Amino acid sequence: MTISAERPLKIAPEDALSHAHPHRTSWTERPGWLSQHLGTAIIGGILGYVFGHWLGNYITGAYPYNANSGQNSSADALALIFGVVGWLLGIGAFNYPLAKMIGREPKHEVPVEGWTKYFRYTLDHKVVGKQYIVGVLLFLFTGGLLAMAIRTELLNPTTHVFGPGTYIEIVSEHGTIMMMMATSVIIGPIGNYFVPLMIGSRRMAFPRIEAFSFWIFIAGYAVIFSALPYGGFPTGWTGYAPLQTQAGPGMISYLLGFAVIGLGMMAAGFNIAATIINYRAPGMSWSRLPIFVWAVLATAALLTLATPTLFAAGLFGVLDKTVQTAFYVTEHGGSSYLWQNLFWFFGHPEVYIMALPGFGVVAEIMPVFTRKPLFAYKIAAAGMIGVALLSFFVWQHHLFQSGINPDMRPLFMLTTELISLPTGFIFLVGMGTLYRAKIRFEVPMLFALAVFFNFLIGGVTGVFLSDVPVNVTVHGGFFVLSHFHYTIMGGLLFAFMAGLYYWLPKMTGKMMNKKLGLWHFWTMFIFFNLTFFPMFIIGLLGQPRRVFTYAKNLQTLNDFSSISAFLLGFSFLIFFANLMWSMYIKPTPAPANPWDSLGLEWQTANPVPLYNFERIPVIMTDPYHYSEEGAPSVADLGVGVKSPVSSGAKPAKS
Amino acid sequence: MSDTSKNSQEITETPEEIEYELRGQIGSIWSGGRLFIGMYAFLLASLAFAYFYLRAANNGLLWRPHNVTAPTAYGWTIYSLCLLTALLAIFGERRLRRGSVADWQVAGWIGVACGLGALGAQIWEFTAVPFYPGSSGYASTFIGWSVINIGTIVVGTYWLETSLARSLRMQRESTSPKPELAMDASARLFRANVSSMTYFWGFVAISGALFLAMFYLL
Amino acid sequence: MSMGGRLVTVIAAFVVAVALVVAGVAVFLKPGVPGGVVNFTKAQPVGSPVNLTVQTVGAIGFGAHPTWVSYLVKDPEGKWIHDTTWELPAHTMIHMTVYQYDSGSPLRNQEWGQVQGTIGDTATLNGKSYTVYNSYTGNGVGHTFAVPSLNLSVPLIGIDGNATNPCNAAPCHTNYAHNVIKFSFMTPGAGNYSWQCFVPCGLGYLYGNGGPMSTQNYMGGFLQVVAQ
């Protein structure tokens, strides 16, 4: 049935080249027991680790500083590097890059059917999206348990559950794991799964790079987790040098962990940016792009451009700890300020890498549940781009009290406060969309609205932090800690939950249970605020971050915060129960378009076929024409059905 | 139910769709190549920032005691080889576009040899460096530059080599004399890739000149 | 699989996860005091002075970090124990004896060459009393015993770095080269008071403050002062 110019499409959609050589050789065909999957990756990782450790000790074991300190950073670093390489070899990430060296084209992949594809180097962006859900939840729950440990220690100002060293280890590990999770929590699952669907594409631009970004993300988990058996690292997630240079072997896990995660971030951003630029369906002009895609595009730009700085900073740190360069050691011609500058030059865009996808999810969801078009679409898109651009020019506000370029503080105060303008656009968009709407308080909508509540507090306190005089009190204390939990957890994580409740029906064909969802929302919202709002006061009353002892008069507030934190942890158990119950134990089939959305992603068949769209859709207009008579349909799907035109607030079908 | 492949019936793509996707793919290679240069620019800019930051700070008067310099002969050798590779790649790509596949092949493989030579020299230079890595800010940033440059040369040479290997295999698998210049999907993608690769080498040549000046000449 | 089966599967997986977490906490995070607490309040008449005897050794010679410098303490039964959290009675005189088996170096900050916070702001070195020790001279200072929150700090003068019989594995006996430093101090009210060393003695770590200096149970711990 294949005509010369046409090709059968029951193949992996990424394999656009395969039709060029129908008579391909059998170089990729292997017996089943040689197939690559999570198991071979683990074996490869272990072998690489052992080899690297042996190699490092063989080369540098006799050096005096290694013998004296009883630790060999070179061996630890090589072990982790080879471990990651072995892991990637094991999963099959290098198959194509190596085959390329003898001129091979991408191999003809017969898509694996069944559950095993989730444990392989799978090139379908929808599989990668689901893999990412499990991946980020792994990070999230690990970090969350560590948060519980932190709050347990802080129950009492002087009696210690953990020793001071273990406490710092927990704090550092919590911060780092959560930061790593937050870089990918929306981009990974929702971005990878839905960006092609939203722009009317059948595929991602670079599916191998996409799969690479996921599998190295998981390798990053192993690397950063390895800090715990190594005894942890004492620097917090910011890894300030020269404490970093002084620290024990766990520091190597931190530096390489961020480098590995950074590679994944760059890969993910690279692939997503190329996809959005090049794979938009006909008619999907920039002004018709769903707002979530704008957010993801801005994020992808930050991921690709800011992360190399982190990579370089980490490389210098590893060199300081292994071959004893002195990038960060002032006495030897380096500078302790250098790390702070490099780290925060990455670190502040990183903050918006976390915030922007959340804004995107919220703005994408609002019109659906208000049955109104997105208000001020252009302002929203401009806000995302504005935030992304400005975020490169604010990093020194983390260093107001450091003594670095003190005369530049007014400038950075100005740029930092200016960034609240494009951020404020998101609020204008939300308010305009709610006005004269018909609001359905479904679970995703509740989470989206909670983002506005939490992020408002986070954003306003951000202005306090940017004010240099006020910053003297609040810098380095619980105030700033509470501020960024309000933006990252209150903003990003709530948006992630909104996105998950909203899009899981499309991803899995199953509805999340609404009653459990409401329980989850209310417990999470209430206890999140009860946990973190007291921390503003704790911070103003003078408690620095990352301390295992604090003033006795702050115990009441700390205990209140701790107990709320445990209940917040409990709300995640409700979420977990809901996820298991609704997705696995007793699934309820979801309607094709449960929220009655106009979004293109809801117009494909359900479950989404491998090739996403039977015909490449032709986009007629943006997907926000709610409650509009005579509005054009969003897209011509080319299969005799036009996508529906929504005219009003139909009740939810669930 | 969530298993997406079960919902994928046999369908056929129209020629328009194939062309549309192909253009997307070519565009991705094109914009991906430029984006990659952007990423690399930020990586190198971080190193340059470290260099100038430590140079300006001159902490403990240890930016560069006694004006120590890495072996200049190595520096010139490495850079000349990189520049040569870049020029050969650019020359080869231009010849390829004009239809001279043989010139592209010859220039390219000489370029690969030069790249490997640069890699070897860059690694071997460690044995000839007259200072200890932690002895000064200059020494530290120099080691950092060496490591990053090893990465750069590996990436660039790999990219050049894979392009050439692809070209060879196309010739072997095709009956037409110059399959690289054909209008089929494979050839168009190939040419987009070669174009991005030469841009990257051009970037390596220009940035390399800056770092040559910073580390060996200034 | 039936719904009940799936439910059981999830619960079983959850139980396994909880077990893994508990094991992870127990193995890697180790709640409680590392090493344990040596109790000096038992078998001690209320109010009578406590004799606290410790030794410092350049390389402990056993355990996970045999090359690390460490403190050891003599428990009330007279046994040397590798443990740095000591339970002491409140408002009580402590007579402290330090057997110093480690060689010295200049202090990073000569401020710690001053005996501070002991009774009479003085200590004795091999029977000779001293209040200030210039660490740039002589054998230098091996360690300091310091309780920062009590402003207590005593420089422990190092042994001759070229001594023929240095002790290389704990516990050391007095036939190895050593100094004996004695001083007394009063414990404050009940509470946990951290103590540490201010000599950069973590060899092979930047500024000498990594490794043993940054690990409880080696060069730092707590005075757990309890009301009697």
Added chain:
Amino acid sequence: MTTEHTTQTEPRHLRRIGIIWIVASIIGDLLYWFLVGPHVPPGRMTSSATSDQLDFNILMELALPVLFGIWVFFGYCFVTWRSKRRGVAEPTGGAAARSNLRAQVWWIAVSSILVLFLAGFGTIELIAGDGSGGGEGPNPVWEPTGAVQAETAALTSSASWTPGTNHVLVVQVIAQQWKFTYRYPQFGGFESPQLVLPDNTSIAFNVTSLDVIHSFWAYQLEVKADANPQENNVAFTTTNQLGNFTVRCSELCGLWHGAMYNYGKVVSTSAFQNWATTTESANAANTKDLAPFAWTYVPDANGAAGGYYPDGTVTPYSPVETYGAKQPAS
């Protein structure tokens, strides 16, 4: 958001929202200003604490209307246009609902003015407050009168301080793992773990570190300056109340970071003079052994640096040559 579609029965929502907002904001601002504002930590022990408290309160006065504005708007929308409310109108899409130039212009204008005002106000407070108690690096651009002379004199052996002559008191804060110590160059450069300050005096804190990064946070004094190795970070404040204050390290510095705190006190100038001269003579024996007073202290390359770098064993790098006279004799 114009009300083109307002029918006779439809209330004027924006006006209602506006009225609720203004009332809430006025009540909130007044309550805050009179009930909370004067008690905002860390109090008014110093000039920087007083002015930073004002700054915080001004920010709060502006933040409350912003918070109330958005909360009132959202709350009003939830109540009025929830889908379960009986008789709620079907929304209208189309161009009017997609954007509203007037609303957008107003929003951008108001938020820009707010932001620019805050940046300007913060800058003025920063400059007028001589850096507001924050670390200003080795060469502060904003400093109280007399600070330059006092700082310059501090490095000479003739530095002195007498009460009542408005001399700036120079205090060096030396952070080390894991304790702050303080040097008083105007009193012979003695060093002490105690921080005592005179009342009604401008203090120049010169913060440095002997090892990793710390941060000197004198909480009630509203002074915070990072302590970096080989860097001098200067912060100013003027005391104006007697009392005790807490010093904590607010930059993670390793194992005992949480235990790195002490208490200082502000006493009368005569009591301070008394304490300083007494301590100077009591510590004299040790003071002569201390490293000569300097803004930063380079470690001994072999001993105090911990032996991490194999200094001196690799030619041509020689620590003696490079560190020269700054290296203490060992």
